[in-house]
Amino acid sequence: MDKRNLDILVGLFVVMGALAVAFLALKAANLASLSFDSTYRVTARFDNVGGLKIRAPVKSAGVTVGRIASITFDDKNFQGVATLEIDRRYKFPADTSAKILTTGLLGDQYVALEPGADDKDLQPYASIKITQSAVVLENLIGQLLYSKAAEGGKRKEGGK
């Protein structure tokens, strides 16, 4: 095997490997949708962040506009503080509200932003004032049982 052929074959091998890595990164992983656009951060305080995780999407009108950067605990107000990284292309009014919703019924949780009506834009490092915490399944079940018990009691009294 003379040297030139050898070099060509090894070069082909390296190109194959590089293509394989590129295929994996683009087609199998999320490199294509990873935007390295600059983002700006805002914070939102919730009474209960539920199962919200770091890197969970921030959506508005169903479209992903950012990611959760960090979740910390404020021990002065005993609230969870989520830092949202929003794509710089999208500006929101200053009175935007944030809700924690669940994909599907029992899926991953994400933050949904609903725009308000303010003229001024939400500034970087500002805090979203109006928030709605995550729905905790156990509380819902407790409420259901309580209301069922109350109904049963009322019917018994009505029957008397």
Add this chain to the structure above:
Amino acid sequence: MNAVADFLAALGARALRLLRSLGHASLFFWELVRFTPAALRRFDLSVVQIYSIGNLSLVIIITSGAAVGGVLGLQAYYALDRYGAAEQVGLLVALSLLRELGPVLTALLFAGRAGTSLTAEIGLMKAGEQLAAMEMMAVDPRGRVLAPRFVAGIVSVPLLSAIFSAVGVAGAYVIGVKLIGIDSAAFWSQMQDGVDVFKDVGNGMVKTVVFGVATTFVALYTGYESDATPEGVAQATTRTVVISSVAVLVLDFLLTSLMFSTRP
């Protein structure tokens, strides 16, 4: 009484021998690293080795990759279809391949095919006194023979592993979408949503580099330290496969626990 003393003496001698060989192996590793810049300067030597251990391993890697991808796709489908989650087949296969099976299986196949060939080659060179002859000519065999093979191993294993994983994903695609009938768009979108390029692909690639270093080092060391007889070379090739395989699996466990911890 004598038997007990003999036994203890033999145990001690065994332990000392083990320590000595561990030290010898570490020094050998250091020599390989020391001569790597020289091998990079004479890169044409390394290219020949990349051909011999990389290119020639492509056939086994590609066929194994396709087979493993297909099998994973099938088994994943049978398991997931019970819960109505058949569309997650792509995600399951991709994560398994990228994080674990790609690097580990490639390293094991590499140890079996290329590792044994390296060991046998070095062992025969030693048995045929070629290495001694080189030293007589003031050519350092470590830089001329060993370091290029070391460099070739470190370059080849990540490339082979990427090809293995890519072919595996393609194999799962053929089985899942073409044969079983899962929706193609769902297959890819579930995969892309769940696979992170840095955490999964990146960590997998780091593993392959570590495995490449480990398998090539073990192959070169057992070849270099083999007895200069045909039986010695045969024993060395067996030892290469055994030690490389155990090393790869143990390293995989260590790396996985470091990389994929669920610390919040």
